[in-house]
Amino acid sequence: MRRVLGVTASAVLVATALSGCGNPPGTDGDLTDDWRPVAEARQFAPRAGECHVNAEPTAYLTSHQPVDCAKAHLVETFHIGTFTGDLAARPIPPRVGSAAMRSAFTECDAKAKEFVGGDWRDGRLTVQVAPTSPAGWAGGSRWYRCDLFELNPLDDTGDAAVNRAGSLRGALRASTPLRHGCAEAGEWGHLLTVPCTKVHRYEYVGVWMAPNASYEDATKDEGAVHTKCRSVIARYAKVPVDRMLRYRTGSTYRFPSEEAWARGDRGVRCWYWSSGKKLTRSIAGGGTKALPVN
Incomplete structure (x- = not known):
């Protein structure tokens, strides 16, 4: 009799324990379906x-x-x-x-x-x-x-x-102080842009693209760079590129900085130089009248 009673009591306990595991009101028993999905990782840009x-x-x-x-x-x-x-x-x-x-x-x-x-x-x-x-x-x-x-x-x-x-x-x-144009040499030889109607001895004419080489090799032959820049001047002023060109124009140039060269800039900026003569107008498209043989 005791044995039967023991089994019965145990069954009651089990039933009671199971009834205590029911779902709380308002829930479905699934612990994952209400979670928000984790956002996909995004890289900074x-x-x-x-x-x-x-x-x-x-x-x-x-x-x-x-x-x-x-x-x-x-x-x-x-x-x-x-x-x-x-x-x-x-x-x-x-x-x-x-x-x-x-x-x-x-x-x-x-x-x-x-x-x-x-x-x-x-x-x-x-x-x-x-x-x-x-x-x-x-x-x-x-x-x-x-x-x-x-x-x-x-x-x-x-x-x-x-x-x-x-x-x-x-x-x-448009015309802007940022743009290279006519220029005069400053106290330390820097080319300072001035209006072409003001006295000047230099004028920016364009860029010569240097070949890919080390900075040292590219900058060591100054004569070759002047020759290239004279061709840029001739195109700008509309004069022939011939053996007389060197007697029509002087030139100066600025290489990119070593840092810019390392980045990939190969543009050599070229300026016309009047050889000391004071000018008050641009040589652009002026032909042989603007650049006579001297």
Whole structure:
């Protein structure tokens, strides 16, 4: 009798325990179907149209503090490109200034011309490429920033960005102090832009694209560079490129900075030089009357 009673009591206990495991009101007993799905991880990426107070060609999330381009800044991001092919398959991002970055620079070069409304080399401007950080690369990011910045007019061969306010979009579509033009030599030999109706002895005529070589090799033959620039002057003034050209014009030029050369800029800026004669008008399209044999 006791045995039977023991079994019965146990059954009652089991039944009571099971009844205590019922679903609370308003629930269906499924512990997972009401969870929100975890959001897909997204990599950080900058945007075109952002300006920055840090001019270094770096793209770390910790240093990404864009400002309104209407406010003081050093560089402007005008395009975001993407590494593809073998470059994208690398274990680490290409190093700034390395040959592996040249294809990115070529794209930034073309996009910069569209952005400013002409060849950016015709003004006090330069272009740089800022790749994603190593951590971002490891996480799958393959973007690079195309940055543009204004150069100091008192540093013809430098590469330092100067503070400016306002976007550079369309900056060379019209006459602007940024654009190279007629010039006079400053106290330290810097070419300072002046109106062509004012006394001057220099005039910017265009760019000669140097071949790919080391900076040392490219800059050592000054005579060859002057010859190339005289051809640019002849095209600008509309005079023949012949054996008399050297007697019609003097020339001077400015190479890109070593840093810009390493980035991929091969544009040598050429200026006409009057050999000391004071001018008050442009030689553009002036022909042999503007550039007589001397």
